[in-house]
Amino acid sequence: MKRVYKLKRLLVLLAMGIATLMVIGFDGRSVVQATDQGEMHIDIMITDLGFNVKGHTIPDALTSIIVRNDGTIPHGITSTAFATGVIKKEGDGVEMKDSKGKGFTAYHLAPGKSMTLHFAKRPYTDPGTGMRETTQIPFWCDIHAHMKGEFLVVETRGEM
Ligand SMILES: [Cu+2]
Structure with a gap:
């Protein structure tokens, strides 16, 4: 029992x-x-050696990019995609219009500071090829040009 x-x-x-x-x-x-x-999130950590990127976004998604300067000196971040891509900036980043006369908006961050960039939806198709494919968005530090990074817009729908 x-x-x-x-x-x-x-x-x-x-x-x-x-x-x-x-x-x-x-x-x-x-x-x-x-x-x-909804919104996708990407974390970009800056050290004095370079960029550390965590996360990615997908086509047709709003994206918030959190950028943090964990280095000991001021660093910047800029990208050809920022010209039309950044809708709104929150936090400590200082906007530099046309940094070094290259026509790109850059954001400077003092050590220990952070900001959030709200990034526009990336087009669902590549206007050049008409294809839906994963694309890389390169960025770099406009103060130290050798510091480079990229984040991915990952096309997942074709792989279902
Ligand atoms: Cu730098």
Whole structure:
């Protein structure tokens, strides 16, 4: 009699476990759907040696890029894509219009400071090729031209 009770208890626990798994699975899907239509996040950490990029974005998504200067001297970030790409800047970054006369907007960050760049939706198709493909967005430090990095706009829809 006692054994049957134990078995029942085990089954109940098992059922609860399955229910939990189903909730997690459900949640996972809704998170993917949310990021699909919502905002994507990229972290760019600057050190005195270069850029560290975490994350990527996808076509047709609004993207927030958090940039942090963890170095010991001021650093900048600029990109050909920033000219039309940055919708809004929040935080400590100082906007430099036309830094060094190259026509690109740059943002300078003092050591320990950070900012968030809200980046426009990237076009779903490459206007040059008409293809939907993963593209790289290069950027660099306008103060130290040898410091370079890139982030990715990852096309995922073709791989389903
Ligand atoms: Cu720099």
